[in-house]
Amino acid sequence: VQWVESGGGLVQAGSSLTLSCVDSGNTIAFNAMAWYRQAPGKYRELVAGITWRSDKTKYADSVKGRFTISKNNDKNTMYLQMNNLRPEDTAVYYCNALDGSTWSREGFYDYWGQGTQVTVSS
Numbered sequence: 001v002q003w004v005e006s007g008g009g010l011v012q013a014g015s016s017l018t019l020s021c022v023d024s025g026n027t028i029a030f031n032a033m034a035w036y037r038q039a040p041g042k043y044r045e046l047v048a049g050i051t052w053r054s055d056k057t058k059y060a061d062s063v064k065g066r067f068t069i070s071k072n073n074d075k076n077t078m079y080l081q082m083n084n085l086r087p088e089d090t091a092v093y094y095c096n097a098l099d100g101s102t103w104s105r106e107g108f109y110d111y112w113g114q115g116t117q118v119t120v121s122s
Contacts (some may be wrong), residue, residue, distance in 0.1 A: 003095050008116030011085055019080040019116060021095030032100030034058075035069060035080045037091035037118075047093070048080060051100035058103050062088070085120045092117050 007019040019035065034049030048069035049058045057069055068081040078095055092115040098105045 003113045005093060005095055005113055005116040007080075008093060008118045010119045010121065013086055013120055013122050015085050015120070016081070016083045017085065017118060019082065019093055019095075019118075021078040021080075023076040023078075023095075030097035030099075032056075032098050032103075033071070033078050033095060034098050034103070035078070036094045036096060037089075038094070038115075039088075039091040042091075044094070046098075046103065049098060049100065049103055050078065056100060082118070085118075087120045087122045090118060090120050 002024045004022045004024065005019060007017060009017060011017060032049055032051040035047040036044050037047050038044040045060060047060050047063055048067055050056070050069045050071055052073065059067065066082065066084045069078065071078045082089065094112050094115040096105065096112060097108060
């Protein structure tokens with residue numbers, strides 16, 4: 001299982017970015033994928049998740065209305081469209097599999113890719 005995140009960068013507040021996550025492994029064996037982020041000195045948090053078959057989504061309250069998660073099943077690729085970025089969105093963003101019924105990674109192997117850095121200046 002291997003995910004490759006890309007699309008991060010340094011932008012000003014109010015800008016937009018689109019992150020991509022390509023799965024070169026067997027993530028489709030799981031029922032959902034999600035974007036997480038970790039800011040310096042903070043715990044990693046769930047940003048947005050989506051189920052592979054039903055496209056059910058979940059968003060953190062802090063990003064609702066600004067971020068949109070989507071996927072292309074044929075390409076095993078997931079996206080995160082981020083609009084109206086704020087300095088507090090600054091973090092390393094990761095993608096990973098999770099259980100779409102609980103939105104939890106409990107019991108999952110603790111593997112994470114390198115992530116992609118998003119930095120938002122004020």
